[in-house]
Amino acid sequence: MNSRPNIILFFSDQQRWDTCGCYGQKLDITPNLDQMASEGVLFENAYTNQPVCGPARAIIQTGVYAAALNCFRNGIALPEGQKTIANYLNEAGYETAYVGKWHLATNRNPANIDIGPRFNYETRPVPENKRGGYKDFWIASDVLEFTSHGYDGHMFDGDMNKREFKGYRVDATTDFALEYLENRKTDKPFFLMVSYIEPHHQNDRNRYEGPKGSKKRFRDYEVPGDLVGTRGDWRKNYPDYLGCCRSLDDNLGRIRAELEEQGILDNTVIIYTSDHGSHFRTRNSEYKRACHDGCTRVPLVITGPGFKRGERRSEFAATIDLAPTILSAAGIEKPGYMAGLDLEGQIDRESVYIQISESRVGRAIVTKEWKYSVEAPELDGTKDPASNKYTEKYLYNLKDDPHERNNLVDDPAYRKIRDELREILQKDMKEAGEETAKIYPYK
Numbered sequence: 001m002n003s004r005p006n007i008i009l010f011f012s013d014q015q016r017w018d019t020c021g022c023y024g025q026k027l028d029i030t031p032n033l034d035q036m037a038s039e040g041v042l043f044e045n046a047y048t049n050q051p052v053c054g055p056a057r058a059i060i061q062t063g064v065y066a067a068a069l070n071c072f073r074n075g076i077a078l079p080e081g082q083k084t085i086a087n088y089l090n091e092a093g094y095e096t097a098y099v100g101k102w103h104l105a106t107n108r109n110p111a112n113i114d115i116g117p118r119f120n121y122e123t124r125p126v127p128e129n130k131r132g133g134y135k136d137f138w139i140a141s142d143v144l145e146f147t148s149h150g151y152d153g154h155m156f157d158g159d160m161n162k163r164e165f166k167g168y169r170v171d172a173t174t175d176f177a178l179e180y181l182e183n184r185k186t187d188k189p190f191f192l193m194v195s196y197i198e199p200h201h202q203n204d205r206n207r208y209e210g211p212k213g214s215k216k217r218f219r220d221y222e223v224p225g226d227l228v229g230t231r232g233d234w235r236k237n238y239p240d241y242l243g244c245c246r247s248l249d250d251n252l253g254r255i256r257a258e259l260e261e262q263g264i265l266d267n268t269v270i271i272y273t274s275d276h277g278s279h280f281r282t283r284n285s286e287y288k289r290a291c292h293d294g295c296t297r298v299p300l301v302i303t304g305p306g307f308k309r310g311e312r313r314s315e316f317a318a319t320i321d322l323a324p325t326i327l328s329a330a331g332i333e334k335p336g337y338m339a340g341l342d343l344e345g346q347i348d349r350e351s352v353y354i355q356i357s358e359s360r361v362g363r364a365i366v367t368k369e370w371k372y373s374v375e376a377p378e379l380d381g382t383k384d385p386a387s388n389k390y391t392e393k394y395l396y397n398l399k400d401d402p403h404e405r406n407n408l409v410d411d412p413a414y415r416k417i418r419d420e421l422r423e424i425l426q427k428d429m430k431e432a433g434e435e436t437a438k439i440y441p442y443k
Contacts, residue, residue, distance in 0.1 A: 004094075005305040006268040007329050008255065009060075009193040009322070012248050013053065013101065014200040014287065016277035017046065017299045018224055019245040026222055029246050032253040033272055033301060038310055040270075040303025043317040043343070047352040047366060048276045051288045051295045054103045055357060056275035056319055057195075061085060061104065061132050063323030063338030066355055068433040072385035073357045075108040076115050078132055085323050086133030088332050089191045095184070097137035099177045100155075100195035101144035105130035122146050125156035136190075139163055139176040144197045150209025168211050170198050170244070174251040181258050191326065194255070199244030199278075201287060207237060214243025225403035226294050227282060234280035241278070269304035269329045271322065289359035289381075291373035291394055292404050296354055296366070305329070306344045315347035316366075339432065353428035357381045363390060363437075365425045371396040371404060372421040374439050388435050392418060392442040409442045 017023045020030040022037040023044075050056045054074040055066035061084045066072050069079060078084070086096040105121040121130065122143040131138060138158035141147040147154050154164040155176070165172035177194045184190065202209045210218075218239040227234050234241075252272065259265040278287040279294035288295040300317055306329060320340035327334055328342040341347055356362030356373075358381045364373035373394040376387035395409040395418060408414045422439050430436050 003267075004189045004331060005329055006189050006259075006264060007094075007191045007304075007326055008268060008270045009191075009326065010252055010255070010270060010272045011060075011100075011193060011195045012199065012245075012272075012274040012299075013195075013197050014276060014278045015245060015248070015274035015299060016224070016294060017297045019199075019242060020299050022301065023299060027218060027220070027242065029218075029242055030249040032249045032256065033299070036252070036256070036270065036272065036303045037301045037312075040301060040307045040311075041309050041343075042312045043300040043302075044312055044314050046273065046298050046300035046317040047296050047319070047354065048274075048298055049319045049353060050355050050357070051276035051290065052357055053101075053200075053275055055355070057103050059319050060322045063320065063327075063335070063340055065320065065339060065353075065432045065434075066357075067385045070115065070385060071104070072355070073382055074103065075106055077107050077119075077130060078104045080129060083335075084132045085326050086135070086191070088327055088335075089330055090133060090135060092330055092332050093188060094330060095136040095186065095188050095190040096134045097180045097190060097192040098131065098134040098195070099137075099139050099180065099192070100141075100173050101197050102126055102131070102140045102142045102195065104132060105142040125160035125162075127160070128158075134193075137180040137192075139179070140195070144169075144195075145200065145203050148197075149202055149205070150198075150211075168247060170196055170211075170247040170251050173197075174254055177255060178258055181255070181262070189330070191330070196248060198248055199241050201237070201278075208240040208244060210240030210243025211247050214246075215239045218242040218246070224294070226292065226405070227280060228403075230280075230282040232280040232282035234282070237280065267305060269302065269307065271300075271302045271325070273300045273319075273322070274298045275319070284359050286359070289356060291354060291356060291362065291364035291371060293366075293371075293402075296364075302343065313347070316349050316352045317341075317343055317347065318352045351424050351428060353425075353432055355386075355432075357385070361385075361387050361390075362393070363425060363429065364394075365421065365428055366398070367421070367424070369397065369399050370417065370421055371398055372418070372425060374425065386434055387437060389438040389440065391440045392422075395421070 058071035362375040374390035
C-alpha cells in the first residue's frame with residue numbers, strides 16, 4: 001500500500017452545520033458523519049469565506065480569496081493560468097478525480113465587467129481546459145441543478161459524453177464516485193472530490209427536493225433558533241432539507257464502506273464540509289448571500305492520517321484552509337500565496353474574513369464574541385467585486401445573541417466595539433489582498 005494517504009473531499013451544497021448530530025441536531029440525520037467525528041476531528045467553528053456556490057468553490061480549488069481571483073460571483077470561470085490543488089497533486093504523483101457539480105467553467109453576463117471572453121457550459125460538457133486540472137476521472141456538470149432534478153438527470157464524462165442517471169441524485173452522484181473507486185488500476189494515491197448539489201434547493205422548481213417520504217420522516221424537527229418566529233419558507237422545506245442531508249450521510253457511509261472493503265480506509269483522509277448554509281429566506285429574498293451564521297457557518301469534520309484524534313476543536317476554521325490542508329496531507333508544502341492554514345497544525349486566528357457578493361458588495365468578520373458586517377450600497381454585487389468604502393450594516397453579540405436577532409450596529413453603547421472590529425476587518429481586507437477601505441458608521 002502506498003504510504004501517502006488518499007484524500008477524499010466529500011462536499012455538500014448549502015448545508016447548515018446544525019443539520020448534523022455531531023453539532024447538536026436531535027433527529028437521526030447523520031449517523032455516519034457522527035461516527036466519523038468521533039474518530040477524527042470536528043471543527044466547532046467552521047465558516048465559509050464566501051456564501052455563494054461558485055466563489056466558495058474557487059477558494060477551495062486555489063487557496064485564494066474569491067475577489068482576488070475575480071471569481072467573486074457565480075458565472076465566472078476559474079482563470080486558466082491559476083494553479084489549483086489538482087495541478088499540485090498531479091505533479092506530486094496523485095491521481096485526481098472529480099464527480100458532481102463543478103460551477104467554475106462558465107463566463108456569462110453581465111457583459112459590462114472585465115471577466116474576459118463569454119462562454120457557457122452550464123448545460124454542456126465542460127472541456128478539459130476548464131476542469132481545473134482534474135485529469136484521471138471526470139463525471140460532472142458545470143451547474144448540476146441545470147442538468148438534473150432531485151430525481152433523474154445527467155452529467156458528462158471526461159470524453160464529454162452524456163451520462164444519464166435514474167433515481168435520487170445523491171445516490172447517482174455516489175454511484176459515479178464508486179465507479180472511480182472500484183475501477184482504479186493503479187497503486188498511485190488519489191484525490192477524489194465528490195461535489196453534491198444537495199441539500200441545495202432545485203432552482204427551476206423553487207423548493208428543496210428530499211428523497212420521497214422526507215416530509216413525513218423528518219416532520220418532527222426542532223426549529224433552529226435563528227428561524228424561530230420568522231417568515232421565510234422553512235416550514236414547507238425543512239423536512240425535505242433534512243431528508244437531503246440524511247441521504248448525503250447514507251452515501252458517505254457507502255463510500256466509507258467501499259474504502260474499508262478495499263483495505264484503504266485507514267490510509268484515506270476524508271474531509272466533510274459544505275460551501276455555505278441556508279437561512280431559508282429569512283435574511284433576504286433567497287437562501288444565502290448574507291453574513292449570518294445560517295448561511296456562513298458550515299460543518300467541517302476530517303478523519304484519517306493526521307486527524308485520528310476523536311477531538312473537537314473550537315478554533316476558527318474556514319474554507320480558505322481546505323487547499324493548504326489537502327496539500328499538506330499529500331506532503332506538499334503550502335505555496336506562499338495561499339492565504340489559509342493547514343488544519344492539522346496550530347490554528348492561530350482571531351477572526352474569519354467573509355466576502356459577500358451578488359445580493360450586495362459586502363464584507364464581514366466573525367470573532368468569538370462578535371459578528372460585524374459592512375456593505376457598499378451604491379455598488380452592484382453582480383458587477384463589483386469590492387469597494388474602497390463601506391458602511392456598517394450589522395453588529396451582533398454572539399455570546400448574548402447567538403441566533404443574531406438583535407442588530408446593535410446603531411447602538412451608541414457599542415461604538416468602541418465597532419471601532420475595534422473595524423480595525424480587525426480592515427486588517428483582514430489587507431491580508432486578503434484588498435484595498436484597505438474606508439468604513440463609515442451606520443446611517
